[in-house]
Amino acid sequence: MKTVILNASPRKNWNTAQLMQEAKRGAEEAGHEVTCVNLYDLKYTGCKSCLGCKRKGIAEPCKCYIKDELSPVLEAIYEADHLIIGSPVYFGQPTGQLRCVIERLCFPALSYNTYTSTLKGKVDVSVFLTMNVPEERYESGYKASMEAYFGFLSLLNGKTEIFPVCDTLQANDYSKYDMGSFSEEHKKAVRESEFPKMLQKAYETGKGL
16 A cells, blocks of 8 residues: 655644644554655646646656656655645645645646546545634535535545644744734634544544544
8 A cells, every 4th residue: 555645734843744744653554655745845836738748649648747846746646545635724725835736636637538537546535624714614615615626636536535624723822923813722722622633533544544
């Protein structure tokens, strides 16, 4: 079993990163071959519309022909059994780094002849989305758009699951920031009661449960 884990957060030790670390721990304990990537460490762009993946007669249609630091990550994903993604939600969207990955990952997998997938394998996807909004706000205002956006990952021929991680703690000390609309006491209470459950879910997801 090959598992690729992507941390699409600029923070390497906070909410999203901690979830991905637990997913990694679960995958390794299950004996999976694990590749972990912090996307903010890489230099890459989104799709450049070069149409390299749409040229006639190419040996590998499901391949991004741009050469940069993301290229080997995309190749690893195409060969994986399980892709686990962690991303904060900024302005109602996953981070820009992740959106670039989705463009580069999914466009080569889309046939412009049949609008089916050009990928020969199957990759199941698990997405953990960390966000400041409470669960009710996610359900009413975010869920549908996230399901539609990550629906493009169906081109990897597997199932896609989305796990919202809501009402997250943004900082250890809110007094240092102009963030008066938030209750540090509430955020820390949610962190203590709910975040461990999501860490366990990430661990179980990595393990393949």
